[in-house]
Amino acid sequence: MxxxxxxxxxxxxxxxxxxxxxxxxxxxxxxxxxxxxxxxxVPETLNKAPIAIVDEDQSSLSQRITSAFYPPYFMPPALISQKQIDSAMDQGTFTFVLDIPPNFQRDLLAGRNPAIQLDVDATRMAQAFSGNGYIQRIVSSEVSRFVGRDQPGAALPIDLVVRSRFNPNLxxxxxxxxxxxxxxxxxxxxxxxxxxxxxxxxxxxxxxxxxxxxxxxxxxxxxxxxxxxxxxxxxxxxxxxxxxxxxxxxxxxxxxxxxxxxxxxxxxxxxxxxxxxxxxxxxxxxxxxxxxxxxxxxxxxxxxxxxxxxxxxxxxxxxxxxxxxxxxxxxxxxxxxxxxxxxxxxxxxxxxxxxxxxxxxxxxxxxxxxxxx
Known part of the structure; x- marks a missing residue:
């Protein structure tokens, strides 16, 4: 019962x-x-992040850096002036603004170690955290290739092989x-x-x-x-x-x-x-x-x-x-x-x-x- x-x-x-x-x-x-x-x-890692570039150098290197940002990781870069940075960031138009200073290419070739400023809207936590690293790697890679004129560097003494188990493509x-x-x-x-x-x-x-x-x-x-x-x-x-x-x-x-x-x-x-x-x-x-x-x-x-x-x-x-x-x-x-x-x-x-x-x-x-x- x-x-x-x-x-x-x-x-x-x-x-x-x-x-x-x-x-x-x-x-x-x-x-x-x-x-x-x-x-x-939920976007996988970085996806279509809005970015703007202030190109004050107008050199071949700065143009090379600009062309390195493309979908699907970034939106096509918007070229703005330095006066537009604050208003664009305040309005949330861009997550990243990369400011390439004047004479950047000339100072780099002269060995003066010029600096590039990257402004990040940290209120967009997911994109800000991952995108910051992406941009640093992209800029470093383009500068290294430009300085080395696309010549491969010295090979490392070790070879690190990464295998992602259970989710190969992450x-x-x-x-x-x-x-x-x-x-x-x-x-x-x-x-x-x-x-x-x-x-x-x-x-x-x-x-x-x-x-x-x-x-x-x-x-x-x-x-x-x-x-x-x-x-x-x-x-x-x-x-x-x-x-x-x-x-x-x-x-x-x-x-x-x-x-x-x-x-x-x-x-x-x-x-x-x-x-x-x-x-x-x-x-x-x-x-x-x-x-x-x-x-x-x-x-x-x-x-x-x-x-x-x-x-x-x-x-x-x-x-x-x-x-x-x-x-x-x-x-x-x-x-x-x-x-x-x-x-x-x-x-x-x-x-x-x-x-x-x-x-x-x-x-x-x-x-x-x-x-x-």
Whole structure:
């Protein structure tokens, strides 16, 4: 009877979710267009950075430097005067302004070590950080070739060979697509289960459940398996049709093993959604609680920034979060083709954390049910 009750209550949750059109649209958007837009919308390294050049030298070297900036890394350089620098930077027209001083070529050939000024709009952090290095390398390369008259220099005594594993072309799209799915698994599982509980309270159906021969364990288990299954199916379809199909991102490992790890992760995050739902009295309150919960889970889990670069206390605290182990498991399977023999410690950690979260959420849910009764 307990299994039958959990199954029937779960079917009821799925029907309630289907009638909530906005939530259905949110799920479809999160695992389709959102994954594609977020992954493809982030430029890979430097892309079409606006640059202006103040050529006060008007020499062959300055023209050579000017012609070295071209798409896709930079927009075609705009030639401006020195008086236009401040206004152009104030208006945000250019990220970089390169000022080549008068007599630059003559001073260089005379060995006077002339300086070139580079103004950078540091409010555009991504472009400013990478573009600064690009411009320095481009200018240095052009000056060296001009001084050496394109003659190759002396060969280095060593040969450094770089091999990029798991992402040979360093394509940011590969990383962004998979990480978006990982983030949406956590976000949607918390939202769906918490919203399902609040929907019961707002529609007044909690009172109906209290007079039925069902226990709080059965009610909570039904919400966990039903909402978790929706996210699990959406994750599988998104990997097949959006990531591998539309975006052409190769999946190295077993999708089935990844879905097993996802199911274990959903066991923990859906419990978190129930726990938050017991405290919130309305959807706006629940939304605020989700923001306070999901932001540290995503930012400190190691998906965006390596955990080794974080403070030690943050690393230790985040070991109690299921997202930390899920990100490591997912990246190992989908990026590196890891099998169960590699990711089993993360899988066991997720299951253990999920069991603790489920027990805590069930205790709070029972307390909430008893208060309603």
């Amino acid at each position: 307990r299994v039958a009750n959990i199954f029937r209550l779960g079917i009821k949750e799925l029907r309630s979710l289907w009638r909530d059109r906005m939530m259905v649209v949110l799920i479809l958007w999160a695992f389709t267009a959102s994954v594609y837009v977020a992954a493809s919308g 394509t940011a799209l590969w990383f962004g697509a998979v990480m978006q799915i990982i983030n949406h698994v956590t976000l949607l599982s918390i939202i769906l289960t918490g919203a399902a509980l609040i929907r019961e309270r707002e529609h007044g159906t909690v009172e109906h459940l209290l007079v039925m021969p069902v226990t709080p364990f059965e009610i909570m288990a039904a919400k966990v398996w039903s909402m978790g299954s929706v996210v699990l199916v959406a994750t599988w379809l998104s990997l097949i049709f959006v990531v591998e199909g539309a975006m052409r991102v190769p999946i190295q490992g077993s999708i089935a093993l990844f879905l097993v790890g996802t199911a274990a992760h959903l066991f923990a995050t859906t419990s978190m959604g129930i726990f938050l739902g017991t405290f919130a009295r309305s959807m706006p309150q629940f939304g605020l609680l989700v923001i306070l919960t999901i932001v540290p889970l995503q930012l400190l889990s190691g998906g965006s920034t390596p955990r080794e670069s974080m403070p030690v206390i943050v690393q230790d605290v985040m070991l109690a979060a299921p997202t930390t182990h899920f990100v490591k498991l997912a990246q190992g399977i989908l990026y590196r083709g890891a099998d169960l023999g590699v990711v089993w410690p993360q899988l066991l950690a997720i299951i253990a954390i999920g069991a603790v979260f489920y027990a805590i959420a069930l205790a709070q849910f029972r307390k909430s049910i008893n208060t309603m009764a």
